[in-house]
Amino acid sequence: MIGQHSEVTRERRSPMPGMSPVDGARDRAPTVEGSLPDGRRRIVAADVLRVVAAFAVIGTHVLAWTPSRAPWTEMQQLTRFALPLFVIVSGLLLQHRYAHTPRGMGFLRHRFSRTLVPWIAWAPVLFLLGLTATGQVSRAGGAGNWWEYGAGHLWFLLLIPQMYLVFTIWPRRHLWRWAGLAMLIQTGLQVQRLAWPMGAHSLAAVPTLWFGFLLFPYWIGYFGVGIAASRWLPGDGRASPRRLIGGAITVAGGAVLAVWSPLSSAANGQFDQGTGAFLDPALAPLVLGVLIVAASAGERALTPFPALAGLVRRLSGWSLGIYIVHPLVLNTVTAALLGSELGSGDPWVVASSALAGFAVTLAVSAALVRLIEATPAAPTVGLSRRTLPPGPGGYPHHPPAGQHARH
Numbered sequence: 001m002i003g004q005h006s007e008v009t010r011e012r013r014s015p016m017p018g019m020s021p022v023d024g025a026r027d028r029a030p031t032v033e034g035s036l037p038d039g040r041r042r043i044v045a046a047d048v049l050r051v052v053a054a055f056a057v058i059g060t061h062v063l064a065w066t067p068s069r070a071p072w073t074e075m076q077q078l079t080r081f082a083l084p085l086f087v088i089v090s091g092l093l094l095q096h097r098y099a100h101t102p103r104g105m106g107f108l109r110h111r112f113s114r115t116l117v118p119w120i121a122w123a124p125v126l127f128l129l130g131l132t133a134t135g136q137v138s139r140a141g142g143a144g145n146w147w148e149y150g151a152g153h154l155w156f157l158l159l160i161p162q163m164y165l166v167f168t169i170w171p172r173r174h175l176w177r178w179a180g181l182a183m184l185i186q187t188g189l190q191v192q193r194l195a196w197p198m199g200a201h202s203l204a205a206v207p208t209l210w211f212g213f214l215l216f217p218y219w220i221g222y223f224g225v226g227i228a229a230s231r232w233l234p235g236d237g238r239a240s241p242r243r244l245i246g247g248a249i250t251v252a253g254g255a256v257l258a259v260w261s262p263l264s265s266a267a268n269g270q271f272d273q274g275t276g277a278f279l280d281p282a283l284a285p286l287v288l289g290v291l292i293v294a295a296s297a298g299e300r301a302l303t304p305f306p307a308l309a310g311l312v313r314r315l316s317g318w319s320l321g322i323y324i325v326h327p328l329v330l331n332t333v334t335a336a337l338l339g340s341e342l343g344s345g346d347p348w349v350v351a352s353s354a355l356a357g358f359a360v361t362l363a364v365s366a367a368l369v370r371l372i373e374a375t376p377a378a379p380t381v382g383l384s385r386r387t388l389p390p391g392p393g394g395y396p397h398h399p400p401a402g403q404h405a406r407h
Helices: 044-063 072-098 105-134 143-148 152-168 175-195 205-210 220-229 241-259 274-279 281-302 306-317 319-342 347-373
Strands: none
Touching (some): 044 072, 044 281, 044 306, 044 319, 072 152, 072 220, 072 241, 072 274, 105 143, 105 152, 105 319, 152 319, 175 205, 175 281, 220 281, 241 281, 274 281, 306 319, 319 347
16 A cells, blocks of 8 residues: 555646535526525625636646646645635535534435545546556556545545534534634644654554545644635625735735745655645645635626626536546546647746646536536536536526436
8 A cells, every 4th residue: 555655645747636516516507696496695706716726626637747847846736725625615515505404314315425426426437447548547556546545536525525424513603713723623633744753654654644635634624614604705796805905915925835835844744745735734824815815806706797607607516527527638638639748848838738738628527517417427427417408598408307318
């Protein structure tokens, strides 16, 4: 196990982890403007946050194909806010939907189906493709390691169910107080993971260095912030200039700290890369800054542009599917078109190719998810089946009961 961990601690040229756009994926099409089918008000900021995080995830994996030197390594490090931001969104949407409802077995059965069904459906498919087409399984250290570490980039779908369990016992009052305590616990564990000297083959290294990225305590602070943020988001299209300025300053300071993390040279600093880089405590200010800016400004920015707002809603709803399929698209279509240019020595060629690679990966992934949505396989990407072509307002028609077999 340990001797084959190089691809878990190093992500360059082998796109790996993805996102957690799971919660609320099927709630993407409002029945009336600004509302959801059950009457709750739609949180437009949550759509913005999911799209921002999805873009950053694709950026992380596209940059994994660029040369392993500045500025590409630093740019990739700055995109690491994606997964923590998705954890925040998961907490936010859970609190928005279940704040005043029971959180028992019915809740767990419903939520688990959103992540475990896609994992069960896609893990064998991606395993076979990784063996035969993309080479991802061999680059991850072989078949055993690929499954052991969560089935490639699908590992995140095994983390989110842990958050569902945590949510069943999460306090319903003093949310920011509990979020602060959770951030202290998370930060302490993340610092300990990198700074506490331990043998790489020791018993303590297994749940910390090797599998920490799969365990909820290392993400609990972000989850708590998401729960508390459900009461903080503007929700009315307004954003305080003071809040935006503060968020921008936090982003700038967090970016500097994320790139020049003081713990990268700690006792276990070699684990502060690849999947482990998402657990760097120095990343937290950047994550929180992006949360403040995107959540505060998102709805206001979209209000004058209904078409853009509709596109953001769609991408938000497709984000789980994009997470699942985008490494496959990147390692086949995008690599075939732009692989050599992404590894070029000319920085301008690399920059333009990275932008083109991002666009190709996003567009093809979104189109593929839309096609899956029109088939009985729609639940495997967290969606209800919607037929082609789109109906009025840009959303697909719901077929009458009993007519799915015709499509």
